[in-house]
Amino acid sequence: MFTGIVEAVGQVVALEPKSGDLRLRIKTGKLELQDVKLGDSIATNGVCLTVIELPGDGYWADVSVETIANTTIGHWSVGRKVNLEKAMMPTSRLGGHIVSGHVDGVGTIVGRHSDARAERFRVQAPAELAKYIAHKGSITVDGTSLTVNAVAGAEFELAIVPHTLAETIFAGYQVGSEVNLEVDIIARYLERLLLGEQAAKPDGGSIDLAFLAENGFYRGDR
Incomplete structure (x- = not known):
C-alpha cells in the first residue's frame, strides 16, 4: 500500500521486451534505497512494481501484459520521468490517502x-x-x-x-x-457492498435506479 505522497522523481533508463511482456529499469534519483530489498514494491507513476534487481542507482522490475494494457507503461520510452514512492510502513503518516498501486x-x-x-x-x-x-x-x-x-x-x-x-x-x-x-478504493468497496448478493451473479450485478428502489434507497414519487 502507498499514500500517494511522491518521494522522488526517477527516470526510465532501460526497456527490454521479454517474451511478450516487459522488463524495465528505473534510475531513482534522490529516492533512498538503503531499506529496499528484492521483492519490495515501489509505486512508479502510480503502478505498483516489484523490485527484482537493485543495481545501486535504481531498480529493475518486470511488467506483465495486464499492466501494459491498462496503464501508460506501454507508451513509455527511455528518458521518461516518473513519480516514485516506496511502499508505506505501519508507522508511516498517511499524508495522502490509501493507494493500492493498482491502476483503474x-x-x-x-x-x-x-x-x-x-x-x-x-x-x-x-x-x-x-x-x-x-x-x-x-x-x-x-x-x-x-x-x-x-x-x-x-x-x-x-x-x-x-x-x-x-x-x-x-x-x-x-x-x-x-x-x-x-x-478511491473506499468507493470501489462501497459499491461492491451495496450490491450485496447481486455481487455473486456472473455479470457482477449493477447499481441502477431499479436496484436503489428495490433496496429502499430511492422512491420515484419524490
Whole structure:
C-alpha cells in the first residue's frame, strides 16, 4: 500500500521486451534505497512494481501484459520521468490517502491554465470511472494523491500547488498527456457492498435506479 505522497522523481533508463511482456529499469534519483530489498514494491507513476534487481542507482522490475494494457507503461520510452514512492510502513503518516498501486484506467489531460501560483489541470477519465470521482474526493494521478476540485461528467479538475509541481512530474504535463488513474478504493468497496448478493451473479450485478428502489434507497414519487 502507498499514500500517494511522491518521494522522488526517477527516470526510465532501460526497456527490454521479454517474451511478450516487459522488463524495465528505473534510475531513482534522490529516492533512498538503503531499506529496499528484492521483492519490495515501489509505486512508479502510480503502478505498483516489484523490485527484482537493485543495481545501486535504481531498480529493475518486470511488467506483465495486464499492466501494459491498462496503464501508460506501454507508451513509455527511455528518458521518461516518473513519480516514485516506496511502499508505506505501519508507522508511516498517511499524508495522502490509501493507494493500492493498482491502476483503474488511463486519463488524458484536456486543459491547463495558471491560477495565481498554482496550475489548474482538467483531466478526462474513462467513462466507466466517472461514478467513482467526487467533488472534494481523492484520486491518484500518476501516483500522486490529489483532491478533486470540480467534476463535470467524466472530466475533473485539479489545482496543483508549487511544491507539487516541483516535486512531481506534473510540471511537464501538456494537453494530450496520458496519466494513470486510481480511484478511491473506499468507493470501489462501497459499491461492491451495496450490491450485496447481486455481487455473486456472473455479470457482477449493477447499481441502477431499479436496484436503489428495490433496496429502499430511492422512491420515484419524490
